[in-house]
Amino acid sequence: MVPRLFPCFGVSSRRMAHHKRHATADEAAATEEQRMGGAVLVELFSSQGCTTSPEGEVLISRLGRGDFELDVPVIVLAHHVDYWDYVGWKDPFGSSQGTVRQKAYVEALRLDTMFTPQAVVQGRAQCVGTDQEGLLSAITSAPRFPAPTFQAKFQRPSPDTLQVSLAGALKSKVDGHGVNIMVALYESGLVTDVSKGENKGRVLTNDFVVRKLEKLCSVKDVSAKKTVSGTVSFPLWEGFNSSKCGIAVFVQNSGYQIFGSQNFSLPHNV
Structure with a gap:
């Protein structure tokens, strides 16, 4: 078999399992209000071409369904990468966008x-996607931030396009370094x-699969109460x-x- 440039866990990256990133000064300075804020965003990077990914998918599905007794609300997203497609099975949900996002985390988390x-x-923080104990620990210890208060409007300008318009406050002050407001369209079942x-x-089931991730807008130097708005099309x-x-x-940033997240179900008639 051709040598793997990006090994599944269990091949040559086992040393990654217990890697933990030291808290930054910004995290240490988080206020009590932030720590008692909104949901924690959990992102899974997975592939149908990886033998160990299905176990991680089961764990993330259970987490998204609320199977665990957590005092922390969570929002779950599953990004399917495309770098395993050469092994013999092309993941129908894999994308270069998922791969690029994971690469960004590899760099950011060193x-x-x-x-x-x-x-x-x-x-x-990161852990192996099959490590239930490590994942739940990371969630309960993660810094939390107030949830944005966006209101969403959904339209179908054409049969093959979904338009999402959002307007609301971020509920957290943004400094001169700025942030991006990201919007993910995901599918379950x-x-x-x-x-x-x-x-x-094998028959694989996948939930919370990111179909597309778009940037709503970028903002900087805004108060927690200032209204932010934008529209994305999927x-x-x-x-x-x-x-x-x-x-x-x-x-x-x-x-x-992540400095706050919010979740919406789509209207059945959209």
Whole structure:
């Protein structure tokens, strides 16, 4: 087999399992209000071409369903990467966008390599995506920030396009370094019969799969109460079903740290 440039966990990146990033000065200075704020964003990087990713997908689905007794609300997103496609199975949900985002976290968290499945919490901590204890610990210890108060309007300007308009306050002050407001369209309840590759013969289920991630806008030097607004458009896929989809909005700085997030279900008639 061709040597793997991006090994699944368990091949050559086991040393990554217990890597933890030291808290920054900004995190140490977080106010009590921030720590008792809104939801924690959990991102899974996964691939149907990786033998260990299905276990991570089960864990992330359970987390998103609320199976664990956590006092911390969570918002879950699953990014499918495309760098395992060469093994023999092309992940139908894999994208270069997911791969690029994971690469950004590798740099931001000063990791040695990329691997799947990987879970990233609030953009500040990471663990192997199958490590339930490590993931729950990272969630409960993550800094929390007030949830934005966006109001969302959904429109279908064409049969194959979803337009999302958002307006509201970030609820956290933004300094001169600025932040990006990101919007993810995700889908749950996906079932795939895998006929090739390392998961050949398995029927895989995937939830909270990011179909597209877009930037709503960039802001800097704004108060916590100032209204921020913007519109994004998402191309839709064949078989799109709004009842299986949702929108996650999150505030992210240039270091990919998350400073607040919000979740929306799509209207059934959109």
